[in-house]
Amino acid sequence: MALIGSIVVILWILVALFAFPLSPHDPLKGNLFKRLTPPSWMKGGDVRYLLGTDHLGRDILSRIIHGSRISILIGVTVVFITTSIGIFFGLVSAFYGGKIDAVISRVVDILLAFPYLVFAIGMMAVMGPGIFNLMLALIYKEWVTVCRVVRGEVLAIKKIEYIDAARAVGVKNAVIMFKEILPNVLSPVIVVSTLRVATIIIMEASLSFLGLGIQPPTPAWGSMVNEGRSFIFGFWWLSTFPGLAILTLVMGINLMGEGLRDTLDPRLKE
Amino acid sequence: MDGDSILVIEDLKTYFFTDRGVVKAVDGLSLHIERGESLGIVGESGSGKSVTFLSVLKLIQHPGRIVGGRILFQGEDLIQKSESEMMNLRGTKISMIFQDPLTALNPVLRIGDQISETVLFHQKRDLLKNAPLSRRVSASMDPLWRKTLKKRASDRTLEMLELVKIPSAAQRLHDYPHQFSGGMRQRVVIAIALSCEPSVLIADEPTTALDVTIQAQILELLTDIRQKLKMSLILITHNFGIVKELCDRIAVMYAGKIVESSKVKDLFDNPKHPYTRALMECIPEASKKKVHPIPGFVSSLIDLPTGCSFHPRCQHVMERCKIEGPSLRKADEGSYVRCHLFNES
């Protein structure tokens, strides 16, 4: 299962890397005469536009191929950064406890209490649209989820005797955190992280829809799904194919994540 | 073997079918217990002592299965009984209590409710046993009937709490498990187990999780109750001392079989099986100068040694032991041993 997932992910990464040579058409240029062409195997379809065209006559297939770059970039980067930040603060907060924990937990609580979109809108309004700012906005909010999960795990592990054993030996705190606790915490974190890639992609879609983040005509799967919403009756392919793309990538990442988690756990090795 | 045997196990085999192979947890076990008698089952982990009695109550789950033998309770073979028939038996005729009182009790229910729940369930079943569906429905909707049942159940509950000597029972009915100490909780568990006056109580390591002074109290309580209710008690433990105090007879288990069984006094005066003797040598006591551990490791139940399961660790091993597994034979009056040293036939 995990192998299938990894293959899917690798395929998408290759698609993203070789987007330019792979796309049959320019994703940004639309042929208005050809707008809303159905996919090639249906009546009225055109073999040159394999998956059909959107409301501006742009080739869906090419847009999906190019969109993969954006989605993978945003999804993976944001998740990676937020996971790292989240792990760090979760570890520190749970390990040291006391005032440090109180402060960090309050920050986390406040950020979590903010309705996500309001926060994002606020940030984007201040910083302006664009992909970099979009990522920043996403990061600001996302790290807290990881942080909480990590903190919970660390609190549980802290009580287990092998941590006491390490302290009794005289191992330094920093070393304990990273070499004893962290490997045991990674398992649930990986699972959470892989699930969040999908969330991030969808969040990107919402923000782009509101005019923040990815600006048209740059293709991004989330935005494509949103743009196709008004055309869903009768012209279903505008939303469906980008949706399928999101589905396959996310599933691939999830399966890969599970496989990763299993390989990292020595208890399952026999 | 004469007298009134309330429970007879014949050649019981319970195996677990795992990915790594077949675990022969219980492999041909036979024993019997008389009415009113108390039997101690001694063994270490992996001996099969718990699995044996979980099999009796048919509580073995996948990947485990009873694969052979008979379990006769009051003459009827339990293996043949259906799950609903077993549910009628469990808690009413045969009860079981386990090691950890903390997890045996529901933390969000008051203990009074937990005791009366059992009573109510079984009372209802008994009263409406042969009644047609219409009667059952009308009865459950009749408020007077329900009230009577409830009153009976709560009287019974109070009775049970007093039986297990919980002070201020009437007030403590309304308390939750976490408001009791470990010893008290185990008493509550015993109260639940006895609420329907079973003929047999199976206690699986009931005092292992308790402090030694509390353990003493619980053992005293069990002796007391046994006499009052004339109940049979099966006590599963790894502690010889407890068995000596509480039981009439004792059976020692190793690798899924009984290796020795006899009256308690006889076993301690004259232990026969090498495993029994080795086990007694292991136990540290203030007066001993040395403890002698049993060499080797407990045999894997998937990969049992040929012949006698104990032979790799036995001080008196003979050639015959490696080839042929001994059977349980009578050694003295009331004593049985599974060992070639005693089966000179």
Place this chain on the structure above:
Amino acid sequence: MNDPRRSVIDKDMETSLVELKHLKTYFRIRRGLIRDLIEKKRFVHAVDDVSFDIRRGETFGLVGESGCGKTTLGRTLIRLVEPTTGEFFFDGHNVFDLGPEDLRNLRKEFQVIFQDPFASLNPRKTVYQIVAQPLRTHHIVDSGQMKEKVLDLLEKVGLQREHLDRYPHQFSGGQRQRIGIARALGTNPRFIIADEPLSALDVSIQAQILNLLEKLRDEFHLTYLFISHDLSAVSYFSDRVAVMYLGKFAELARAEVIFNSPAHPYSKALISAIPSIRSSTDRKRISLTGDVSTPIDPPPGCRFQNRCFAKKGSMCEESDPLWTEIERDHYVACHLFA
């Protein structure tokens, strides 16, 4: 234990390796931000004024039932828990006064064996990594010789070369405990605190580990603090034994004395409660009634008086009994002996 081989160590017993003076470890009960600020502070008196010393080469047993504070005492000694007041001298050094660097250095000298062989080993580390950890932390050997040293330690506890790359879950309870012991020996400690090392093991395995601890004691001239609730094991293995109740020592004497002629009523009840196969059929058992009184801000008077069967009178309720030496090397805290 009158084993003639141990008389060699008697000479060393004159000097104390461990000296504990008036140790108190209290835990503050927290009930939330506001309540903590407003209400009066309440403390659990886990260890309440304990003083004793352990001589070089001695095995000191500490027994008591759950909640008596023996585990907290052990953890305070290694400073996994910070003491509230008191002094702990190890070979002349005041351990509670040491700064982090010096403390870390001193940790080489005393090590711990834990109760739960499942939980005391990191499930994601190999045996090699687990045993090498203290060696690395304290730079006992350089990396070139690490493997050899680890193998050496494993051999001493009865494990083999092929176990090096395996993970804890692949071993039995007894073997895991051996790994823990190998880890403890790495820094060549002089003092080992064994916190319930046998409790999670089967009877026959307990005997194996006990024998191993004995062998190591003789080989390395170790001093042990043996904490357990198993009175029989403690009396067998220790030279002197202390009985602890609700944070205080009730009695302290040589093992045979505690077991055969205890003075304190609690010790008597404890000993009589042990189901033993050697006891005579009519041994009188002392049954304790009532529950253990509270360790939270305990009232004045003897901690045991609400369950005591030999109460002397109002004195027991009013004042704490003094720690009295009733015969050589035999101390009791009880008004019956004031």
